[in-house]
Amino acid sequence: GAGVSQSPSNKVTEKGKDVELRCDPISGHTALYWYRQSLGQGLEFLIYFQGNSAPDKSGLPSDRFSAERTGGSVSTLTIQRTQQEDSAVYLCASSLRGFGALAGVSNEQFFGPGTRLTVL
Amino acid sequence: AQKVTQAQTEISVVEKEDVTLDCVYETRDTTYYLFWYKQPPSGELVFLIRRNSFDEQNEISGRYSWNFQKSTSSFNFTITASQVVDSAVYFCALSEGNYGQNFVFGPGTRLSVLP
Numbered sequence: 097g098a099g100v101s102q103s104p105s106n107k108v109t110e111k112g113k114d115v116e117l118r119c120d121p122i123s124g125h126t127a128l129y130w131y132r133q134s135l136g137q138g139l140e141f142l143i144y145f146q147g148n149s150a151p152d153k154s155g156l157p158s159d160r161f162s163a164e165r166t167g168g169s170v171s172t173l174t175i176q177r178t179q180q181e182d183s184a185v186y187l188c189a190s191s192l193r194g195f196g197a198l199a200g201v202s203n204e205q206f207f208g209p210g211t212r213l214t215v216l
Numbered sequence: 217a218q219k220v221t222q223a224q225t226e227i228s229v230v231e232k233e234d235v236t237l238d239c240v241y242e243t244r245d246t247t248y249y250l251f252w253y254k255q256p257p258s259g260e261l262v263f264l265i266r267r268n269s270f271d272e273q274n275e276i277s278g279r280y281s282w283n284f285q286k287s288t289s290s291f292n293f294t295i296t297a298s299q300v301v302d303s304a305v306y307f308c309a310l311s312e313g314n315y316g317q318n319f320v321f322g323p324g325t326r327l328s329v330l331p
Contacts, residue, residue, distance in 0.1 A: 141309075141321070155316065185259075207261045
């Protein structure tokens with residue numbers, strides 16, 4: 097079956113522009129996660145969705161970042177007025193169940209290939 | 217504040233040796249989750265394990281095993297009979313609560329397994 101897909105794979109944008117990053121999770125996975133990895137900040141967790149709901153958004157770096165998930169499936173991470181420090185690889189993962197579920201294969205996260213964002 | 221320490225920046229072992237990667241965490245929450253991830257040279261991130269704070273049982277998966285000890289706030293990862301394909305950066309992470317709050321990664325340990 098298909099894994100987690102992300103688009104675009106690469107995005108180069110100018111400072112101040114808005115960008116949208118898309119994640120298509122594995123079908124049937126209720127939990128979805130966004131992370132990013134940059135040279136300066138290492139690995140960072142951004143946000144977690146259980147179904148269409150993101151109970152905690154405090155991991156988003158600033159109010160320029162927003163994320164939504166519709167139909168319990170596709171998720172979009174939007175960055176408004178991009179800054180150079182937003183340059184990073186943005187990673188999406190999904191799992192059958194999320195936080196709160198008992199340990200086991202249901203919480204195994206499957207990662208997409210990432211979107212490399214470069215802000216000039 | 218929550219924190220994850222991976223004191224070993226880089227480790228080199230010869231193939232077939234056992235190796236333990238250390239992870240020490242700090243949290244005031246009673247509900248939290250601990251994770252290990254692998255990032256091979258190709259760059260993709262691979263999930264290895266998640267443990268819940270209320271389940272201190274150790275786990276073994278093939279050559280991999282994890283030792284979760286609340287008494288020492290540690291969640292160490294051991295690879296038995298290491299192989300060259302185990303060469304990667306390994307990240308330990310901590311999340312508090314049930315919604316991914318205060319999710320932090322350690323700085324990672326780069327493991328090189330030499331043939």
